[in-house]
Amino acid sequence: MDRAxxxxxxxxxxxxxxxxxxxxxxxAAVAVAFPAIDKLRPHLATLMGSGGVRALVGRSLALATxxxxxxxxxxxxxxGNLERLVALRGHLDPAEFLEGRVVLLARLLGLLVAFIGPSxxxxxxxxxxxxxxxxxxxxxxEQDRExxx
Amino acid sequence: xxxxxxxxxTALPKAVERRSARVKILDLPTGVRGLDEILGGGVPxxxxxxxxxxxxxxKTTLVHQLAFANAxxxxxxxxxxxxxxxxxKMLRYxxxxxxxxxxxxxxxxxxxxxxxxxxxxxxxxxxxxIIAQVTAANAGVVVVDSFRSLARKVTSAVGELExxxxxxxxxxxxxxxxATTFLVGEYVPEEIRDNxxxxxxxxxxxxxxxxxxxxxxxxxxxxxxxxQASVPGLHTIRITDDGLQAFSRTLGLEIAKPRPSKRKRLSxxxxxxxxxxxxxxxxxxxxxxxxxxxxxxxALATQFIAEGxxxxxxxxxxxxxxxxxxxxQRAEAFGLKLAAAEKKGTLETLYLRPLDLSVDETMLAxxxxxxxxxxxxxxxxxxxxxxxxxxxxxxxxxxxxLYRMIGALTGAGITILSTVEVEDNFTxxxxxxxxxxxxxxxxxxxxxxxxxxxxxxxxxxxxxxGGNHSKDIxxxxxxxxxxxxIHPRRTDYSKLSTGIPKRTGPRRAQANEIPPEAKAID
Numbered sequence: 097m098d099r100a101x102x103x104x105x106x107x108x109x110x111x112x113x114x115x116x117x118x119x120x121x122x123x124a125a126v127a128v129a130f131p132a133i134d135k136l137r138p139h140l141a142t143l144m145g146s147g148g149v150r151a152l153v154g155r156s157l158a159l160a161t162x163x164x165x166x167x168x169x170x171x172x173x174x175x176g177n178l179e180r181l182v183a184l185r186g187h188l189d190p191a192e193f194l195e196g197r198v199v200l201l202a203r204l205l206g207l208l209v210a211f212i213g214p215s216x217x218x219x220x221x222x223x224x225x226x227x228x229x230x231x232x233x234x235x236x237x238e239q240d241r242e243x244x245x
Numbered sequence: 246x247x248x249x250x251x252x253x254x255t256a257l258p259k260a261v262e263r264r265s266a267r268v269k270i271l272d273l274p275t276g277v278r279g280l281d282e283i284l285g286g287g288v289p290x291x292x293x294x295x296x297x298x299x300x301x302x303x304k305t306t307l308v309h310q311l312a313f314a315n316a317x318x319x320x321x322x323x324x325x326x327x328x329x330x331x332x333x334k335m336l337r338y339x340x341x342x343x344x345x346x347x348x349x350x351x352x353x354x355x356x357x358x359x360x361x362x363x364x365x366x367x368x369x370x371x372x373x374x375i376i377a378q379v380t381a382a383n384a385g386v387v388v389v390d391s392f393r394s395l396a397r398k399v400t401s402a403v404g405e406l407e408x409x410x411x412x413x414x415x416x417x418x419x420x421x422x423x424a425t426t427f428l429v430g431e432y433v434p435e436e437i438r439d440n441x442x443x444x445x446x447x448x449x450x451x452x453x454x455x456x457x458x459x460x461x462x463x464x465x466x467x468x469x470x471x472x473q474a475s476v477p478g479l480h481t482i483r484i485t486d487d488g489l490q491a492f493s494r495t496l497g498l499e500i501a502k503p504r505p506s507k508r509k510r511l512s513x514x515x516x517x518x519x520x521x522x523x524x525x526x527x528x529x530x531x532x533x534x535x536x537x538x539x540x541x542x543x544a545l546a547t548q549f550i551a552e553g554x555x556x557x558x559x560x561x562x563x564x565x566x567x568x569x570x571x572x573x574q575r576a577e578a579f580g581l582k583l584a585a586a587e588k589k590g591t592l593e594t595l596y597l598r599p600l601d602l603s604v605d606e607t608m609l610a611x612x613x614x615x616x617x618x619x620x621x622x623x624x625x626x627x628x629x630x631x632x633x634x635x636x637x638x639x640x641x642x643x644x645x646x647l648y649r650m651i652g653a654l655t656g657a658g659i660t661i662l663s664t665v666e667v668e669d670n671f672t673x674x675x676x677x678x679x680x681x682x683x684x685x686x687x688x689x690x691x692x693x694x695x696x697x698x699x700x701x702x703x704x705x706x707x708x709x710x711g712g713n714h715s716k717d718i719x720x721x722x723x724x725x726x727x728x729x730x731i732h733p734r735r736t737d738y739s740k741l742s743t744g745i746p747k748r749t750g751p752r753r754a755q756a757n758e759i760p761p762e763a764k765a766i767d
Contacts, residue, residue, distance in 0.1 A: 144358055147361070216336060219347065
């Protein structure tokens with residue numbers, strides 16, 4: 097079974113930490129289950145429309161469920177929002193919940209790398225999170241992806 | 246001295262003033278090799294253009310090249326996508342081209358998807374979004390791809406007049422914003438007459454694919470370009486790793502300079518033939534060597550190039566039939582050191598036979614090689630092979646294309662030797678299948694002649710546009726020195742040009758030749 101690459105996992109973890117710290121207030125934490133994807137979504141929608149985002153997030157979720165079974169309970173709405181994530185958080189161990197989000201975001205980033213390449217994906221992440229320096233959003237080279245296959 | 250009248254004094258400055266006050270339209274580079282020349286300099290700044298044609302012609306690639314060539318962080322290119330190819334796929338494919346600069350994406354080149362707006366809202370909302378984005382970004386280039394999808398959706402909902410009004414408002418806003426716009430759409434030629442869009446835009450670049458037998462050739466036509474003298478007609482385009490490349494159908498002719506009145510004579514590398522030509526071929530002439538297979542046309546061409554190299558004149562050999570290594574090997578056997586010249590960079594051999602070339606592409610390849618080596622002599626061996634290398638669709642235009650090519654090259658002061666294979670029919674003296682003699686300044690005809698039980702070779706100068714030439718029919722052989730003219734004019738035969746001459750003088754005793762002549766191999 098193929099898994100999210102360590103590179104994309106590491107970047108996903110970093111982005112989730114940034115957004116968790118930014119949404120540290122209890123109110124925000126309750127309302128938003130996955131701020132990193134919420135922040136990425138409008139940028140993706142500008143590029144590919146809501147239908148495109150929905151398709152991409154849906155595929156990421158499908159891939160992520162092979163690694164994290166509890167994600168099967170999550171659904172994607174027409175705008176690409178992740179439904180039932182907030183509700184599920186209460187029933188899961190925080191580490192388990194974090195792992196699910198890391199894998200899901202890593203899969204989404206991995207899909208972007210597969211479609212538009214490491215360089216453009218890195219630029220996109222840099223646009224959304226300018227505080228992340230290029231070396232910390234290095235998705236490697238296309239050859240690395242081929243080797244990993 | 247008579248003073249100019251008051252009227253005369255004022256009339257001229259006013260005219261000058263009017264002229265100098267005219268607006269200067271700046272041209273944007275297209276980023277497509279060869280296209281700026283076709284457009285008459287580039288795309289007029291602030292113009293509102295349509296790039297139309299059927300699927301697969303290269304519209305999206307063309308517009309990406311335009312965007313990447315002109316986008317800067319201060320004046321970015323906004324690429325609006327509407328219900329066409331998903332951006333994620335577009336980025337995936339377009340980044341394979343060398344013009345695609347990752348560093349520009351996001352800042353200088355921005356992709357904005359309008360599909361949701363088009364599907365859910367009305368035309369005003371679409372226009373407002375474009376206005377908001379263009380204003381916020383201070384865009385210099387705007388692309389709407391596919392504009393046809395947008396127009397089709399709104400036409401079904403609101404009617405044609407509103408679409409026309411939308412286009413008008415869009416054009417007005419974008420021009421006022423000093424943006425150069427490209428609307429991309431899949432249209433068919435039949436729509437041009439009835440669709441108001443075609444009237445409203447400043448420029449129309451029409452891309453098409455022409456299929457003939459197994460060959461497909463992409464074409465570009467500038468149907469309209471306000472404010473600019475573009476080159477009319479259908480121009481070949483090719484999609485390479487660098488994106489689109491355009492080949493003007495008049496490429497080279499505009500740059501052709503009038504030949505200087507005093508031109509020197511160049512040796513063809515065979516002293517007797519030089520004498521027959523009245524002292525050599527005239528610099529900047531086009532010399533055609535016509536003859537049947539095995540008469541030494543290629544050998545003669547090689548000697549012509551080798552002589553040029555000896556005289557310090559770099560050369561190009563464009564060969565269509567024989568492989569370059571074989572060509573060079575034969576030359577070496579003649580004692581002509583072409584391999585060394587190739588290494589030195591004074592000789593380049595172009596081997597062109599992909600079977601779907603256009604003359605314009607060939608021309609560009611030759612012109613590029615000429616620039617690279619600073620060539621003074623060019624060999625085209627042979628015109629028959631050249632024709633075979635062309636896509637079938639171009640063969641009908643072969644003569645016209647050849648005329649343009651030879652005109653452009655000789656106009657640039659290059660001396661050309663072309664070979665053409667003709668059949669000896671032993672009843673008449675044919676120059677070539679193509680009736681191309683009008684294209685050439687000079688013609689040398691090689692042919693077989695039956696003499697004394699041998700099939701011998703003769704040559705004759707048929708035509709020499711720039712001066713007098715020998716009328717003699719001379720016998721030659723091909724030895725390990727190449728083509729060597731041997732006997733003086735034979736006066737003991739008549740009807741040599743038929744190939745079956747009649748003896749008019751006494752028969753002389755001759756020893757048998759085994760073999761009759763030395764061959765230039767090994």
